[in-house]
Amino acid sequence: MSMNPKHDQLTWSRKASEEAEAVSSLSCSGHGVAHLDGLVLDGGLPVCECDACYTGLDCSQFVPYCLIDVDNGNPFFLEPFWRQNAENSAVMMAGWYRMGYEFADGSLESKQLEKAIRMLHDTVGNAITKGRYIVFGTGSTQLFNAAVYAFSSKDSGSTTAKVVASVPYYPVYKSQTDLFVSRKYKFDGETMSWINQSEDSTNFIEFVTSPNNPDGQLKDVILGGKNVKHIHDLAYYWPHFSPIPIQLDEDLMLFTLSKLTGHCGTRLGWAIVKEESVYKRMMYYIDQTTYGVSRETQLRTLKLLNVVLQGNGRELFDFGYNVMRSRWERLSKLFSLSKRFSLQDLTQNNCTFFHKELRSVTPAYAWIKCENDEDKDCYSVLWDEANIKGKAGHDFGSESRYVRLSLISNRQDFDLLVRRLEGLISQEMKGVCEPSNYEGAFGNLTT
Amino acid sequence: MSMNPKHDQLTWSRKASEEAEAVSSLSCSGHGVAHLDGLVLDGGLPVCECDACYTGLDCSQFVPYCLIDVDNGNPFFLEPFWRQNAENSAVMMAGWYRMGYEFADGSLESKQLEKAIRMLHDTVGNAITKGRYIVFGTGSTQLFNAAVYAFSSKDSGSTTAKVVASVPYYPVYKSQTDLFVSRKYKFDGETMSWINQSEDSTNFIEFVTSPNNPDGQLKDVILGGKNVKHIHDLAYYWPHFSPIPIQLDEDLMLFTLSKLTGHCGTRLGWAIVKEESVYKRMMYYIDQTTYGVSRETQLRTLKLLNVVLQGNGRELFDFGYNVMRSRWERLSKLFSLSKRFSLQDLTQNNCTFFHKELRSVTPAYAWIKCENDEDKDCYSVLWDEANIKGKAGHDFGSESRYVRLSLISNRQDFDLLVRRLEGLISQEMKGVCEPSNYEGAFGNLTT
Known part of the structure; x- marks a missing residue:
């Protein structure tokens, strides 16, 4: 699209641009994000919305042994890609943008x-x-x-x-x-x-x-x-x-x-x-x-x-694939150490898109099975023993022995999840699985 | 909201602002509007989307005796208000704006x-x-x-x-x-x-x-x-x-x-x-x-x-009420001349909001009745005799003797509607209701 030649003289859109840039300039200590429609306390800018395990007005306070919520499928792993492409992904809407019900051709679809x-x-x-x-x-x-x-x-x-x-x-x-x-x-x-x-x-x-x-x-x-x-x-x-x-x-x-x-x-x-x-x-x-x-x-x-x-249409997928590959590698290495928990078995496969003979496995979710007889409710096992909230197997019409954990959260949340799982699996390897024994390793167990 | 102090140095949002202003600067001959997601022909800016009865790439060509489509309820009568309030109604969205499913409080509602x-x-x-x-x-x-x-x-x-x-x-x-x-x-x-x-x-x-x-x-x-x-x-x-x-x-x-x-x-x-x-x-x-x-x-x-x-919260309503009042006045004057067509009877009423003893009647639609015995299908009467497309009475579970016409379109479309109705009613007054007689008054009857 050709640009307005008088680009130094933005008129009606300048104020909204300034507002959006002011909000995006809030760093939230690197542990949160502010949005234009966030809650506003006594005028001024919207408040920071903190990542898991961070709190405070500027998200600077770490919450020890917080609940790791990997129940939802929020794909925040792609947020850095959009920050890298800030200029081309921004959109400005005028107050009179498409007030009508239909598009010019009478349809409801662009x-x-x-x-x-x-x-x-x-x-x-x-x-x-x-x-x-x-x-x-x-x-x-x-x-x-x-x-x-x-x-x-x-x-x-x-x-x-x-x-x-x-x-x-x-x-x-x-x-x-x-x-x-x-x-x-x-x-x-x-x-x-x-x-x-x-x-x-x-x-x-x-x-x-x-x-x-x-x-x-x-x-x-x-x-x-x-x-x-x-x-x-x-x-x-x-x-x-x-x-x-x-x-x-x-x-x-x-x-x-x-x-x-x-x-x-x-x-x-x-x-x-x-x-x-x-x-x-x-x-x-x-x-x-x-x-x-x-x-x-x-x-x-x-x-x-x-x-x-834009470009060759691969940039987003390259970015996403690389993130997901490294996450799955970390996770599968970790679970290979466990006899108590297992990950789903996904075979490598031919991949047309990346033109590689074999591509790595990059699922969006870990589908974890509790292998021990006594761990019938895997959702509760993770919650009770590691303060991890997954999505229970029976929600998917499956056995309660399974639980789904989202792998598509932001990097910080994923790192916290892995550390928590490491703690759980390291306890298993030490043979000290009673809650009272490993509580100390993480400090306060309350959520 | 406080402004970014470096407001002359917009960064990631500048390009989107420029695009939106470039699109809004297209005048479309005053008979149409261009939107950011309008069809683009061979690169460049999106095409003008023309008002009823105008055509051409810049909406400059008038289409004589075109179809007046007052079937829909598009409330374009308020568009001028939003152009008057362009600065405060514009909104800029960053590429990473609210990627997640939920708001900060876990709900789906702001x-x-x-x-x-x-x-x-x-x-x-x-x-x-x-x-x-x-x-x-x-x-x-x-x-x-x-x-x-x-x-x-x-x-x-x-x-x-x-x-x-x-x-x-x-x-x-x-x-x-x-x-x-x-x-x-x-x-x-x-x-x-x-x-x-x-x-x-x-x-x-x-x-x-x-x-x-x-x-x-x-x-x-x-x-x-x-x-x-x-x-x-x-x-x-x-x-x-x-x-x-x-x-x-x-x-x-x-x-x-x-x-x-x-x-x-x-x-x-x-x-x-x-x-x-x-x-x-x-x-x-x-x-x-x-x-x-x-x-x-x-x-x-x-x-x-x-x-x-903003202000006392009355500006939009004042604007809208004044438009709708003058429209209803024109229409009711016109229909008072007709025995063939009647408008719904709406009584004036007390109005708390405007603190007036009596307010004018300002409905969004005309609910027209064809009074003549032979005009059983009022929708077809308006279509056949005046090239006006309303919404048929039977769509509302009512008699076909009724038809609904939208009064909330933009000024140009409303003016065209009134002129067309004037033609129809003036023919009735002259006692020359056969299509062949009044066709000439409007030129070409084809849509």
Whole structure:
């Protein structure tokens, strides 16, 4: 875009720029961040929002033996990339920016953003978009039920479609489907339990998540036959998390900005859809439930994707892959010392994107198993013994012997997690597993 | 907020500011607007998006006898206000702005925005917020079903709640409720048809829209009894559209930014909720269906509401009221000349906000009735005879003898609408109602 020639004479936008730069200049002691809409105490600048284990107005105070919250999937590991690309990723919105409901073509979707999404998939080679429709959602979260709706029958007299997923599965597939108590569809458990019944007249809608959340495994469909529809959730099918062995061309594929650029607060996901009739039903769903995705969200996403696409379109993925590789290496070395805890087994794989024969394993989450008979509730074991809050295995329809830990937090939080796990595993190696014995090593156990 | 002292040395935000100012400097011949994410032809700046009846790359070409589209409710009448307040309404987002899922307090909602919303209701005096919960939605659109969900029964064996609304009603109440084909609730027609049956064991959820869309009437609940829940849609209960005779304190009240500031593309609505249990169920619905409202949306809304609140908090409403008053005066004068078409009858009312004994009538829509026996389809009459596209009466559950025309478009579009209506009504007065006779007055009838 050509620049305003009078660039030293910014007018209406100067004040907002100054505000944003003033807020971003708050260092928060290197242990937090301030945002424009942060809480403001008695006027002045917004307060620092501190990283885990730091507190105080300027985040300078370390909290010993604080709770390590790796329950959530906040992808703060990419934040440094965006700070490195500050100039190109900033976006300024005028007060009159897109007040109307529709874009110029009458649609609810930015054609420029759609174009950027198609270019990105072409660059990465993870999904075919040519001749395919694209639907935006308020996060891929909104698109789960949009897809289930689109795949369920329009006929009033039809049977209820069974929505299924493979254990361990992302919990929202079930909880969101349950929410609507629809006559058209119903979450009906684990895919495998229907393996011999999928040829009859029952309609199935199978969620296929690859790489899988929580365990990072590449997955394929399980049910087949004309009565089965598949929703491919490909949130993690990007080069920083996964080998890209094949350019996928499924009937319905879901992606999300959250795990691509790390902007999960932005709430933008998209579906790539083969059939026009399915596309139209998804668009109707989005139209009726939210009347499209926030235009601010679409504009910012466009800006961010343009940064991802700049140069050879590899910079973000190189950055992300290198971070995730070193994290997994540290973690797998550590867990190789333990008999009590094990990490999921992920094999190295060919990788088209990075043109390497073998790429390292870089999952977004550790899917940890407590191997000792008595450690039936692995979530509680980590919480009680190391003050680590993961996400319990049973949330994923799995055994309580498993727990998911996020590996995509910021560097500081990841370092704290590793140190805490080191403490836990070093106690196991010393054979002194009673809480009273290792409490001293970390000081105060209270959260 | 205190300014960066080195305000002549903007760093990372300068480029985005320059881009936005360059785009805003495109005049589009005064008949259109360019946006940052508009279509770009062969590099360079985004193209102009033209107002109705203008075309060409710079929107300089007038299209004679073009279609006047007053079907939608785009509130462009407020755009000049935001251009007048350009400096304070601009917002700059850094590339690392709120990447995480949650705010600092773990919630999905900006506490600063919640505070601004409460202050605004206090200033305007249209709703009580003290001690009430607030839920954000992706437009009040998302909150319709969140409220229906929250009010329907949790018990699995219970009967299906009947969702009802008074004719004429906003069509999305029905279409959105129908979409989910839920076992818990079902749209079941017009409120009045259940007036004698509301005391039995059936659960009712009644939408009450005041001022009503489409006709601007102030409405009260119709059904009573312990089995009836009410959703008060107060989208238009602001001083530019309505008298504010009373500070409402209903169990569940819905508002939207769209009709308050005119930013309907932003997709932000909120519910004010009395009961904690209802609030929690609504929050669960939002959590499960979109995981909250886009953080960009929340930040921009905060900025906009701070502008509305500045000074004595009346500037926006004064501006909007004056525009809408003069529009209604023109229109009612015009329709007083017609026997063929009539406008809805709205009585003047006391108005607390403007401290006037009587305020003028300022509805957002004209709800027009075709009075002649043969004009059974009023929508088609306006389309065929004046190339005006309204929204048909039957969309609102009403007779086809009615049609809704939006009065909240920009000045140019409203002027065109009035001129077209003048042509239609002047033909009626001359007694020459055949299309062939008045075609000449407007030149080419093709759209």
